[in-house]
Amino acid sequence: MKKIVSNALYVLFFGFALTLIVACVLLVIHVSRGEGQSYHDIEAVRLSGSTEDEIKYENVKLTVCSDTLGGFMPMQNRYGYDALENDKKKYLYDSLMESVYSISEEADENGHYRISRIRVRGRRLSEFDIREVVNAFINDNPEYFWIENLFGYAYSDEDTIVEFYSVLSAADCDQYIRRFNTRIREILSTVKDGLNEYQREKHIHDTLLGACSYKTGVTTTADGWQYFTSYGAMVEGEAVCEGYAKSMQLLLSRVGIPCLMIRGDAENVAHMWNVVELGGEWYQLDATWDDNDAEGNISYEYFNLTRDAIERNHSICDNIANIMEAAEVEDIDPLVRYNFYVPMCKEKAMNYYYVEGTLIQQLDVPTEELLTRIICERAGNKEAYIPLRFGTRMTFGTYVNKLFYEVPYMFYVCMENANAQLDAQHKLDMSSLSILRNESDMTLRVRLKYQ
Incomplete structure (x- = not known):
């Protein structure tokens, strides 16, 4: 199941008393569309015919x-x-x-x-x-x-x-494995030495999402077995959620990061994603839903969440041990869905916004200086976003209004200050600004565009 960004609301703002710069703020509204079941249940048949x-x-x-x-x-x-x-x-x-x-x-x-x-x-x-x-x-x-x-x-x-x-003969399997091995080695070769766990995870996440697109209109392996596999995601560049989850598990395991697949539902459609262990703590990771930006940018809204956070729109299938304790095996539906291990996922330390986001507590001169420096740093690296995390001194709406919608339009002032320090190759386009909000977590991403 794929979450797709499909609607946009454009609102014009007029600001900057001295410079009269017009800023166009794009508020992206997430709209999810179910594509049917996007991992395939196992089928069973009774044997007959040929002997061994x-x-x-x-x-x-x-x-x-x-x-x-x-x-x-x-x-x-x-x-x-x-x-x-x-x-x-x-x-x-x-x-x-x-x-x-x-x-x-x-x-x-x-x-x-x-x-x-x-x-x-x-x-x-x-x-x-x-x-x-x-x-x-x-x-x-x-x-x-x-x-x-x-x-x-x-x-x-x-x-x-x-x-x-x-699904393949032995001869065909050899050819497919050769291509698969080549792709694994290509991806691993892009991981730089000295990266910490978070950086290795993010690099694998971004590499996979940069190379793979969600395959719509697929509900069973009759539509193409490869879309449900790590081969489809990594080699052919198209997959449904099962292919994304399998690829993340395979690749992260190769860079020293424990990663498991999780079965469940996302907005009432069968879905699969991952949990990862960083620094001894487990986090929820949904690479499929991070690959949802209409403009081709990678989202990080589902990068290392707590269980409480992901359960706002995902539900997790029960642990098989609980299912077997609750009923006799002969009474259990053979098609029941379950997980083999579901960690608690309570920590936030390795969440995208906690690692990379700038914490904003109050809107004053030191905050303006901090934001200017952060914008310079991320624009200097041609980053796609400025992630912000708000404190508790104001409501989410107050933070957003004061930064973007009310005089003195602090964020725009910081962008102008940053542009004065950036060279021509890294200057920001201030005529169009995109804001992606997450009020539940008090976080916000500003999408950057360059001149």
Whole structure:
């Protein structure tokens, strides 16, 4: 599900008693439009027909690279695996890991390429059990983009036979993996040495959003399996939320940042995003909704939020442990949605506005000097925004009015002062100014344009 900026209200302001500069302030109003379900639920079928002996498998020659940013170990996510409550489920997970590169030479009658069948001896796993294992595997391993959200199963006495499927043949998988590995290495090569956790996260976030566009009109893998994968987002540059979330998890793990996928709803539409751990604290991150600017700029309104903040328009599926405690397994709907781990996410220290935003408590001469300096610094780096965070001495509306709408129009004065210090390549266009407000969090972004 994608949140799209689609409406704008233009308001003219006349200011500056001495310079009579006319400023045009653009207030961007966020309007969300559901595009249907944007991650795909796992389907189950009962096996019949060909026996294992009749199926010929071929091993994929390449494997997904395990490259990381220099000095960092990959952050292997095992929350899905660790949530599996018995050895039979863990055996099925481990067996899928071992067989994921073994793919049938020919597609079946439905166009699916089989991955080697797995026999779980001595236990009849239910559809819910198998689905839980598949969800755990996908949750932990976003790099295996060729696995279909589909499995087949059958029983032989007390054994369970499970078959997984690939969207690609072994030969095609080699070609796709080659392109995938190249793209992973390209992205990692852009991460500069010496960046802290926040900077590495933001760089990966911005790089992905700069290269990927949200694919509208997609509701199932029949519309294109790649849109639901890290391959689609990173290599082909188009994805729905599942592709964004998988890519963020994969890439952040390669630069030493723990990252998990979260399932839930956004304004009543199925959605997927991430949580990230920075400095020992967890934060909510929705890269899909940060990729929503109508002018092509990256938003940071969903960059490292608390759970309370993101739940204003997102709802998080329950932890699977809570679901299983509340009912007998046979009574649980096999299609119920859940997460394997949902951290609390209470801190704000690594939120975009707390790291990069300028805190404004009162509007006086020192604040004017501070704002002028901040504008000079960010314009000097050709930044897209000036993020501001307001204190508690005034209401949100009072801060905004005094900065932008009332004499002496302090923010415009600061821009004029900054322009006097900036060279021609970095001077700001003062004829048009865009303000993006978040009254709930007492934050505001000023979008900069350059001459």
